Amino acid sequence: MFKDLDPILHSQLRLAVISLLIGVKEAEFTFLKEKTNATAGNLSVQIQKLKDAGYIDVIKKFKDNYPQTICKITTKGIKAFEEYVKNLQYYLGKK
Amino acid sequence: MQQQKLTEQESLKLISKMIYEAKGYYYENGMSALIYGFSILICSLLSFLVAQKYIWLPLNPFYILVPIFFVQAWIQRRQEKQKKAKTFTDETIDYVWIGFFLSCIAALSALFAGVDYLVISFILILLGFATLLTGLIAKFPYHIVSAIVCLLMAAGSFFLQNQNSYLVLATAAGMIWIIPGFMLRSKFKKILKTEKNIEY
Numbered sequence: 001m002f003k004d005l006d007p008i009l010h011s012q013l014r015l016a017v018i019s020l021l022i023g024v025k026e027a028e029f030t031f032l033k034e035k036t037n038a039t040a041g042n043l044s045v046q047i048q049k050l051k052d053a054g055y056i057d058v059i060k061k062f063k064d065n066y067p068q069t070i071c072k073i074t075t076k077g078i079k080a081f082e083e084y085v086k087n088l089q090y091y092l093g094k095k
Numbered sequence: 096m097q098q099q100k101l102t103e104q105e106s107l108k109l110i111s112k113m114i115y116e117a118k119g120y121y122y123e124n125g126m127s128a129l130i131y132g133f134s135i136l137i138c139s140l141l142s143f144l145v146a147q148k149y150i151w152l153p154l155n156p157f158y159i160l161v162p163i164f165f166v167q168a169w170i171q172r173r174q175e176k177q178k179k180a181k182t183f184t185d186e187t188i189d190y191v192w193i194g195f196f197l198s199c200i201a202a203l204s205a206l207f208a209g210v211d212y213l214v215i216s217f218i219l220i221l222l223g224f225a226t227l228l229t230g231l232i233a234k235f236p237y238h239i240v241s242a243i244v245c246l247l248m249a250a251g252s253f254f255l256q257n258q259n260s261y262l263v264l265a266t267a268a269g270m271i272w273i274i275p276g277f278m279l280r281s282k283f284k285k286i287l288k289t290e291k292n293i294e295y
Contacts (some may be wrong), residue, residue, distance in 0.1 A: 005106075012101055012109065019110045023117030024180045031179035035116050063176060085110065091103045 021073040029069035125279030132272025134163045139265035146258035195225035215260040219249035
């Protein structure tokens, strides 16, 4: 049985972030901002939501005295993404 | 990008676009390849001149590679810090070359066992193998072709087994590291230029 599309992932920016992270080992906040063309504020909020859902890990550290935020998809996030794509394919097949 | 709900088609399109963007991320300035290439080229040529008795050196020229290895490791570390994303492709290629360098160290122990030019042939095989894997993983046709040429050179070098083997190694260094090093450098400069144009 197919469930509804995951509401955490079924929004433009969060889906873009997860899709980017699925293709890399880890990525900096600046990389995600650059690729999604989102504002820093909006991106931070959406990253926090993904983190709260347990879909990504966020590591904060310093690089050359500047704060650096690194994001990495979790196993839960990979499973959620796979499920989302599977459901998406089902819905597209139904139409 | 705004925070909005998507249709199923839009979602699929967005996923494909972002995966393509992430996989295409590339940050390599070619410096590592140039350092290795020129060091091995110079060491090979010096070894050839020593073997031909044109010059005399108090130590084996290949010992120069030891400090260069540490300098290169430091440069590599700095470059890694510049990367905004770490891809699985980069990581796999790094493992291939770590394997290559460790195998080379093991192969060099043959020098202590009295085996001389044969080591160069083995190193050429390892080099061809590592380059072929890199070319296949990164989908870089130049590396695939140069790896095959390198493997043919390795096969040929078994019949050589004299000081000319150093010249074969020098040619391989130019082909495997120096030429792609310049190619990567020029590509990197173009990317930097584009980024600057976007910024201002």
